Amino acid sequence: MLQKQAVNVSLAFAVIFLTFPMIALSQPEYAQWGNIALEDAKAQYPDYNATDYAYQGKVFISDEREQFNFLITLEGEETKEVRVYVLVNPKTEQLIDVYFDEIE
DSSP: HHHHHHHHHHHHHHHHHHHHHHHHHHHOTTTTHHHHHHHHHHHTTTTOOEEEEEEEEEEEEEEEEEEEEEEEEESSSSSEEEEEEEEEETTTTTEEEEEEEEEE
């Protein structure tokens, strides 16, 4: 009985450790660009802390340009909402540029 439980526990751990890499790899398409949006927002607004982050969709511009849109709330002396546009080349997965637009 004890040996059967040990086998079941071993199988459970094997399943968890084998599926964990697949879970990590199944991030949404925008995840890496969202990280860049947050990093650049922190650099652009060093006296503020990001307190909220929302993905607001992707815009197809051309075969070589897509734009990922994010809304980031920053807290500091005041609260700011900043829309961050991350422009990328989908063929090469290369960052082209990052733009900021403060919402009033």
